[in-house]
Amino acid sequence: MNLTPSLEMVKATHTGMVRSHNEDSITTDPQIGLAVLADGMGGYNAGEVASGIATALISSETREALARHVPHELDKSSGSPLATRLLREIIARANTSIFQSANSQPQYAGMGTTLVVTLLCNNQITVAHIGDSRCYRFRGDKLQQITRDHSLLQEQIDSGLLTKEAAKRSQNKNLVTRALGIEPEVEAEIRTYPAQTGDIYLLCSDGLNDMVEDEDIEMTLAAIGNNLPLAADQLVQMANDNGGRDNVSVVLIRVKKDFPADDGLWAKLLSWFK
Amino acid sequence: MAKLILSLDSQVIKEFTLTKERSTIGRKPHNDIQIDNLAVSGEHAIIMTILNDSFLEDLGSTNGTLVNGQPVKKHFLQNNDVVEIGKYKLKYVSETAAAMSQAEFEKTMVLRAPAAGTKAETKAPAEGQNNVQAAKLSDTVINAQAAPAVAEASNPAPSPVAAAPAATAMPGGQGIIQILSGPNAGKELPLLKALTTLGKPGVQVAVIAKRPHGYFITHVEGANFPVVNGKALDAQAHQLNDHDIIELAGVKMEFFLKS
Numbered sequence: 192m193n194l195t196p197s198l199e200m201v202k203a204t205h206t207g208m209v210r211s212h213n214e215d216s217i218t219t220d221p222q223i224g225l226a227v228l229a230d231g232m233g234g235y236n237a238g239e240v241a242s243g244i245a246t247a248l249i250s251s252e253t254r255e256a257l258a259r260h261v262p263h264e265l266d267k268s269s270g271s272p273l274a275t276r277l278l279r280e281i282i283a284r285a286n287t288s289i290f291q292s293a294n295s296q297p298q299y300a301g302m303g304t305t306l307v308v309t310l311l312c313n314n315q316i317t318v319a320h321i322g323d324s325r326c327y328r329f330r331g332d333k334l335q336q337i338t339r340d341h342s343l344l345q346e347q348i349d350s351g352l353l354t355k356e357a358a359k360r361s362q363n364k365n366l367v368t369r370a371l372g373i374e375p376e377v378e379a380e381i382r383t384y385p386a387q388t389g390d391i392y393l394l395c396s397d398g399l400n401d402m403v404e405d406e407d408i409e410m411t412l413a414a415i416g417n418n419l420p421l422a423a424d425q426l427v428q429m430a431n432d433n434g435g436r437d438n439v440s441v442v443l444i445r446v447k448k449d450f451p452a453d454d455g456l457w458a459k460l461l462s463w464f465k
Numbered sequence: 466m467a468k469l470i471l472s473l474d475s476q477v478i479k480e481f482t483l484t485k486e487r488s489t490i491g492r493k494p495h496n497d498i499q500i501d502n503l504a505v506s507g508e509h510a511i512i513m514t515i516l517n518d519s520f521l522e523d524l525g526s527t528n529g530t531l532v533n534g535q536p537v538k539k540h541f542l543q544n545n546d547v548v549e550i551g552k553y554k555l556k557y558v559s560e561t562a563a564a565m566s567q568a569e570f571e572k573t574m575v576l577r578a579p580a581a582g583t584k585a586e587t588k589a590p591a592e593g594q595n596n597v598q599a600a601k602l603s604d605t606v607i608n609a610q611a612a613p614a615v616a617e618a619s620n621p622a623p624s625p626v627a628a629a630p631a632a633t634a635m636p637g638g639q640g641i642i643q644i645l646s647g648p649n650a651g652k653e654l655p656l657l658k659a660l661t662t663l664g665k666p667g668v669q670v671a672v673i674a675k676r677p678h679g680y681f682i683t684h685v686e687g688a689n690f691p692v693v694n695g696k697a698l699d700a701q702a703h704q705l706n707d708h709d710i711i712e713l714a715g716v717k718m719e720f721f722l723k724s
Contacts, residue, residue: 230573232572232573232574232575303575305573322573323573343515343516343576347515352515352520353541357541360541360543361517361518362516362517362518362559363515363516363517363518365572365573365574366516366573366574366575366576367573367574367575367576368575368576369575370575373575397573407659410658410659410660411659411660414660414661414662414672415660415662415670415672415685417666417670417685417686418684418685418686421672421683421685425660425672425674428674428676429659432676432677
């Protein structure tokens with residue numbers, strides 16, 4: 192089923208004002224409702240390699256898996272939508288692939304990447320993430336972060352050592368506690384939420400949320416969210432205007448209308464009359 | 466690594482490097498930082514250090530602890546903070562804070578969950594300064610899973626990062642839109658926010674972005690594009706100059722700068 196009529200997806204990425212190259216990688220596929228954003232790390236160009244493997248492999252494998260499976264059906268063993276299991280398996284394979292490249296080729300030693308993936312189907316959004324790349328939901332003029340960073344800072348906030356405000360002044364910003372491709376196995380955090388018409392989902396690398404306050408992201412989506420490509424460019428521009436210390440990448444997904452899965456003839460008939 | 470410089474009446478007495486996760490300050494000899502003066506409590510305060518961040522906590526001392534002149538219980542130390550205990554001063558100097566201005570330092574690294582012991586390992590890119598950082602990290606004994614349970618540190622200092630774009634003073638003056646035609650003619654709209662939208666939603670909307678080097682107008686929605694000084698814009702952002710005339714959704718307005 193083609194989701195293009197229901198979903199608008201735009202992406203923007205920029206090296207920033209300081210770094211010499213862009214280690215972020217993003218892909219979107221509105222037909223199958225998939226968006227992948229990865230923020231690579233590792234010396235020389237290994238970061239790009241890791242994030243590139245992650246986005247390429249996850250998008251091609253998801254496309255293949257969706258041709259064979261119906262993602263909104265419930266997985267009999269876990270009771271959660273099949274999309275969760277598919278993403279978990281695909282991310283595990285991407286992890287293995289990056290880990291093996293890192294271990295077999297010395298120039299890629301130690302490379303890894305953070306990851307955020309969204310898969311939309313049957314009026315739901317499944318979000319998987321590892322590390323400090325984020326997914327936000329903008330609904331009814333309010334921006335809400337729906338992923339929780341796997342980072343030292345987030346753990347310190349959770350334990351009460353730091354407030355969110357104090358965390359902005361921390362010197363330990365750059366430490367993630369989970370990443371793809373660093374160890375033989377990694378656990379992605381995967382959750383499914385109901386999606387509504389009018390929702391805008393934002394996927395971003397830390398180059399955005401470290402440089403632009405959540406309030407300013409919210410204000411941007413409220414002001415010019417009707418023009419998604421412009422909003423994406425504006426977010427990147429704000430990060431750069433504030434210093435652009437890191438690569439900055441954003442994906443914006445708008446739910447234009449609902450996208451129920453067609454469960455046979457009756458559903459098709461109903462959707463005619465909508 | 467961060468250090469504390471102990472001084473009395475502007476005379477430097479000693480320097481202490483914060484190598485331990487917990488450094489104690491007090492009058493008694495077992496303290497890491499001993500200040501042998503009766504105004505100082507036996508166990509006066511501790512400093513907790515987690516990688517590059519340090520937190521000061523007063524241990525209920527008789528005469529209290531000041532940071533930059535303010536009494537504190539718990540405090541997230543910032544570079545150049547001055548801690549006062551009795552007549553003694555301890556200046557907090559964080560070398561990483563100085564080095565942090567070099568953005569390469571901020572490259573993301575993985576803090577691996579400690580497997581056997583409590584040592585944090587990092588996978589750092591093999592580039593100059595990051596090596597220094599990595600070495601420091603692996604020296605530091607920390608346990609990411611069990612961050613010490615000190616209640617939140619309060620700190621009134623303003624955030625130095627990601628200052629809201631709206632807060633910056635604009636070169637050339639504050640941009641203002643004055644409506645020239647229609648029912649609101651004569652009204653002035655100061656462009657205070659990072660983004661100001663103009664027009665009628667669903668008909669024609671444009672946005673003016675306030676950026677460090679000026680104001681830029683861009684088309685947002687509608688079949689017609691805004692007209693500036695008689696010329697229709699394309700999809701690109703267009704920088705506004707003093708006294709530009711904008712036509713949008715049938716309304717004429719003037720952009721000007723007020724210093």
